[in-house]
Amino acid sequence: MTVPGRIKRAGDLGWRLGRILALGLFVSWALGPLAWQGITSIKSEQELVRLPPLLPETPTATHYRTVTARSGLGREILNSIIVATSATVSAIAVAALCAFALARLPIAGKTTILSLLLGISMFPPVAVISPLYLLVRWLGLRDTLAALILTHTAYALPLAIWVLTVFFRQIPVELYWAARVDGCGPWRALWSVLIPPARPGLAAAALLAFIFSWNEFMFALTLTATDRSRTAPVAIALFPSLHEVPWGDMAAATLVVTAPVIALALAFQRHLLAGLTAGSIKG
Amino acid sequence: MAEVALNGIGKRFGATEVIRDLTLSVRDGERFALLGPSGSGKSTLLHLIAGLEAPSSGCILFDGRDVTALQPRERDVALVFQSYALYPHMTVADNLAFPLRVAKRGARPDRRTIQQAVRRVADSLGLGSVLERRPGELSGGQRQRVALGRAIIRQPAVFLLDEPLSNLDVQLRADMRAELRRLHEQLKITMIYVTHDQIEALTLADRVAVLDQGRLQQVGTPAELYQTPANLFVATFIGHPAMNLLEALLDDGTVTSGPIRIPLPTTQAERLRARNTRTVTLGLRPEQIRVAAWETRARAEEDRLPATVREIESTGAQTWATCELAAQNPPVIVGLAEEALRIKPGATAALSFRAARPHLFDPMTGLRLGEEAS
Numbered sequence: 001m002t003v004p005g006r007i008k009r010a011g012d013l014g015w016r017l018g019r020i021l022a023l024g025l026f027v028s029w030a031l032g033p034l035a036w037q038g039i040t041s042i043k044s045e046q047e048l049v050r051l052p053p054l055l056p057e058t059p060t061a062t063h064y065r066t067v068t069a070r071s072g073l074g075r076e077i078l079n080s081i082i083v084a085t086s087a088t089v090s091a092i093a094v095a096a097l098c099a100f101a102l103a104r105l106p107i108a109g110k111t112t113i114l115s116l117l118l119g120i121s122m123f124p125p126v127a128v129i130s131p132l133y134l135l136v137r138w139l140g141l142r143d144t145l146a147a148l149i150l151t152h153t154a155y156a157l158p159l160a161i162w163v164l165t166v167f168f169r170q171i172p173v174e175l176y177w178a179a180r181v182d183g184c185g186p187w188r189a190l191w192s193v194l195i196p197p198a199r200p201g202l203a204a205a206a207l208l209a210f211i212f213s214w215n216e217f218m219f220a221l222t223l224t225a226t227d228r229s230r231t232a233p234v235a236i237a238l239f240p241s242l243h244e245v246p247w248g249d250m251a252a253a254t255l256v257v258t259a260p261v262i263a264l265a266l267a268f269q270r271h272l273l274a275g276l277t278a279g280s281i282k283g
Numbered sequence: 284m285a286e287v288a289l290n291g292i293g294k295r296f297g298a299t300e301v302i303r304d305l306t307l308s309v310r311d312g313e314r315f316a317l318l319g320p321s322g323s324g325k326s327t328l329l330h331l332i333a334g335l336e337a338p339s340s341g342c343i344l345f346d347g348r349d350v351t352a353l354q355p356r357e358r359d360v361a362l363v364f365q366s367y368a369l370y371p372h373m374t375v376a377d378n379l380a381f382p383l384r385v386a387k388r389g390a391r392p393d394r395r396t397i398q399q400a401v402r403r404v405a406d407s408l409g410l411g412s413v414l415e416r417r418p419g420e421l422s423g424g425q426r427q428r429v430a431l432g433r434a435i436i437r438q439p440a441v442f443l444l445d446e447p448l449s450n451l452d453v454q455l456r457a458d459m460r461a462e463l464r465r466l467h468e469q470l471k472i473t474m475i476y477v478t479h480d481q482i483e484a485l486t487l488a489d490r491v492a493v494l495d496q497g498r499l500q501q502v503g504t505p506a507e508l509y510q511t512p513a514n515l516f517v518a519t520f521i522g523h524p525a526m527n528l529l530e531a532l533l534d535d536g537t538v539t540s541g542p543i544r545i546p547l548p549t550t551q552a553e554r555l556r557a558r559n560t561r562t563v564t565l566g567l568r569p570e571q572i573r574v575a576a577w578e579t580r581a582r583a584e585e586d587r588l589p590a591t592v593r594e595i596e597s598t599g600a601q602t603w604a605t606c607e608l609a610a611q612n613p614p615v616i617v618g619l620a621e622e623a624l625r626i627k628p629g630a631t632a633a634l635s636f637r638a639a640r641p642h643l644f645d646p647m648t649g650l651r652l653g654e655e656a657s
Contacts, residue, residue: 174368177335182382182433183356192385196372 034258040251048247063252072227073253076235080257083145083220083231084213087152091160091209092202094153099164100190104176114165121158129222136223143225151219156209163208167201168194203268214261232257285345285359285440285473286311287332292341294327294497301327302497305341309475309490314467316476316484319494320520325477328494329443332475333362345440356387358441361434365446367426369418375429376401376414382437404432407469408462424455431463435470442472448483460487481521485509493517515564515649518642524569524596524603524617526642531565533558538641540565541608542588545641551653555643563652566642572618574604575633576625587633590616592626606632 040048041063043056067073102110132151133142141147171194179189195202220231227235236253239246287309294302302324309315317325330336332343334355342351350358361382370378379401383392392400405411408428418426427447434442444463448456464487467474478484484491485505493500493508493516501513512518512526519525531540536552538545545565547555577589590606593615597603602620618634620626643652 172366172368174364174366175370177330177333178362178364178368178370178433179381179385180335180355181333181360181362183385183387183437185354185356188385192381193370196370 034255037251037254040247041255043248045248063248064256066246066249067253067256070249072230073232073235073256075227076230076232077257079145079227079229080214080232081260083148083152084210086145086149087156087213088206088209090149091153091156092164092206095157095160095164095205096190096195096202098157098161099168100186100194102161102165103168104173104194105186114162117158117161121155121162125155125218129218132219133222142223143229145229147223148220148229148231151223152209152213152216155216155219156212159212160205160209163205164198164201167198167204171197207265207268210264211261286347287441287473287475288344288347289328289332290342290344292328292331292338292343294324294331294336295339300497302331302338305497305499307492307499307502309473311346312471312473314464314474314476314487314489316478316488316491317494318478318481318484318491318520321479322496323494324497325479325494326445329362329445329475329477332441333360333443334358335362359437359439360441360443361437361439362443363430363434363445363447365449367418367430367450369426369429369433371418374415374417375405375410375421378418378429379404379410379414379432379436382433386437400436404436408432423451424459427451427455427459428462431466435466435472438470439472442470442474444474444476446478447476449478449480456483463487481523485521493520495520511651512566512642513651515566515644518566518644518651522568527567527569527572527616528644529565529567529613529616530646531563531643533561533563533643538563538565538643543608543636545636545638547653548640551640551643555653558652562646564644564646564649566644567616567636567638568642569603569617570601570619571636571638571641572616573635573637574606574618574620574626575635576622577631577633579622579625579633587635590632590634592628592630592632595620595626595628602626604632606634608634 039055042059042061044058044060044062047053047056101107102113136142136147136151139147141150175193175197176189179193180186184192215233216231217233217237220234221237224230224234230238232253236250236257239250239253289305289307292302292305292307293300305328317328319325327336331338334350334353334357338351342349344350345358370381373381380397383397383400386392401414402411405414408431410425410428410432413421413425418429421429427450430447434444447463448459451459460483463474463476476484476487485508488505490502490504491508492502495516501508501517503511508517508521512521515528519528529540529543531538531543533555536547536549538547543565574590574592575587588608590608592604593607594605595602596605603617604620604626605615605617607614608616616634620632626632644650645652
């Protein structure tokens with residue numbers, strides 16, 4: 001009688017070990033580069049180009065000091081914050097209206113519109129970069145934050161519309177009907193009845209838009225010229241000079257720039273996991 | 284308060300015709316039920332009255348005013364949904380206050396008035412102690428009351444209910460039926476009630492409209508629907524167990540189906556004389572057929588027919604016996620068992636018929652014969 005039990009337990013153990021191994025692999029794959037940046041950022045110049053040691057013998061904060069002392073980076077992080085925040089807010093505002101229309105209003109060709117959106121989001125950005133550059137110059141927006149905000153909004157929209165359409169559709173249609181019968185026009189129904197239960201969806205879409213805009217490199221590089229409008233990723237990429245690549249400084253700057261996004265993701269986690277429509281209908 | 288009139292209403296979704304040329308009028312202050320099986324178009328009809336959908340043809344009048352093109356908010360209707368559709372992110376108090384808060388600027392009451400209205404409605408529905416809770420924290424019965432409260436707080440002209448009790452258990456359902464009747468007495472609002480449950484329709488409504496496949500079958504009081512069904516659909520849909528339908532022949536004031544012979548009252552026979560064909564469908568309600576144990580029949584009663592009992596179904600107060608009768612089509616008939624204890628499946632029973640005015644239908648059209656349906 002004990003034999004099958006033992007076999008089962010052994011199987012359990014194998015299963016558990018396998019799971020731990022898989023998780024470990026995944027975590028090191030995801031966090032490895034970040035850890036490597038962390039190590040690099042606290043190594044002294046001499047240790048940077050040597051291996052071993054893997055870990056620095058004398059950790060140093062020089063790189064962080066250099067980065068914070070550097071004149072431009074503060075301005076460039078501020079630019080990033082302005083661009084990412086504005087692009088997120090405008091993308092979510094427009095996407096919420098689009099998604100509401102696609103989910104609840106009687107309009108023709110909903111499926112066509114949605115597949116068109118998906119098609120646009122799959123379009124490689126590099127294909128539009130030169131016409132976009134000409135357009136921005138013609139509009140007189142070259143080297144302005146507005147150019148980046150507009151571009152990032154446009155590129156964040158398709159995904160945001162998709163995410164929000166799905167979320168709005170998950171909210172029972174009776175809620176919308178009830179709001180209409182209770183006396184709401186479409187605007188009020190959207191604001192008072194659909195937006196609040198869709199908050200997790202809005203948070204998810206906003207986070208995706210923000211991370212996209214924060215990390216976006218190619219448009220930011222092409223459409224900016226000076227630190228008047230340059231964003232943080234571009235600034236870091238411009239660290240290397242003709243004769244040397246300051247790996248330590250770049251690693252430190254990368255971590256400084258990544259920190260806000262991580263903080264944001266952790267802060268939004270609660271909203272992302274919040275229940276969608278608990279208790280609105282039976283059950 | 285309003286009289287609701289539907290004139291030649293039709294509704295299609297793409298190629299499917301959900302409602303066809305429907306004309307109906309609901310009197311001011313009436314309790315009216317729309318009864319039909321699922322897919323009969325009754326919920327769609329309710330959405331059309333509420334203004335959530337626009338009809339493909341026809342028009343809708345409230346007190347003679349054409350509201351067909353008006354938005355729901357301009358019609359002054361309230362709708363209670365089957366799923367209640369309470370706003371999950373609002374407290375009970377906010378749910379109740381919502382219709383007042385979103386009223387148009389001119390008609391919007393001030394804060395104090397809204398608070399008083401919420402109090403009053405909550406007290407009348409026994410929700411006073413749960414005002415600060417969210418819908419997710421309420422029982423099914425409480426959610427139902429919040430949905431009702433949200434509908435009546437504005438004192439709408441027309442009060443629409445879409446299967447409002449179908450998510451409640453049987454005991455609660457009876458309580459809520461009484462509650463709905465009490466609310467209606469109090470408010471005297473025109474109330475239109477959609478249900479697939481005939482008991483609900485017949486106990487709650489002044490008049491009932493029976494729908495099938497998007498067509499109006501009959502409108503009448505519960506008694507009229509039961510006593511003079513206009514066609515075979517209404518005849519079989521209303522009443523439980525369902526009416527027995529038998530192939531029968533009409534012959535000079537008597538209707539015959541196999542061994543069953545039922546004389547017709549003279550007025551009914553007169554009206555039927557003009558008909559060409561003699562075949563009819565005879566409808567007998569189970570309670571018009573008495574099933575007694577064969578041994579107990581009195582000698583004098585020669586009209587009693589022998590039949591074999593196949594099944595017994597007891598609903599407590601009554602026992603229904605399914606009997607097999609030779610030479611009649613179909614050969615099975617359901618009747619009310621007398622002396623229920625003595626009738627067992629397999630035994631021979633004596634059938635007698637107490638149909639002073641039997642239901643007769645045209646087998647081709649399904650329409651009632653011999654008297655005008657009301």
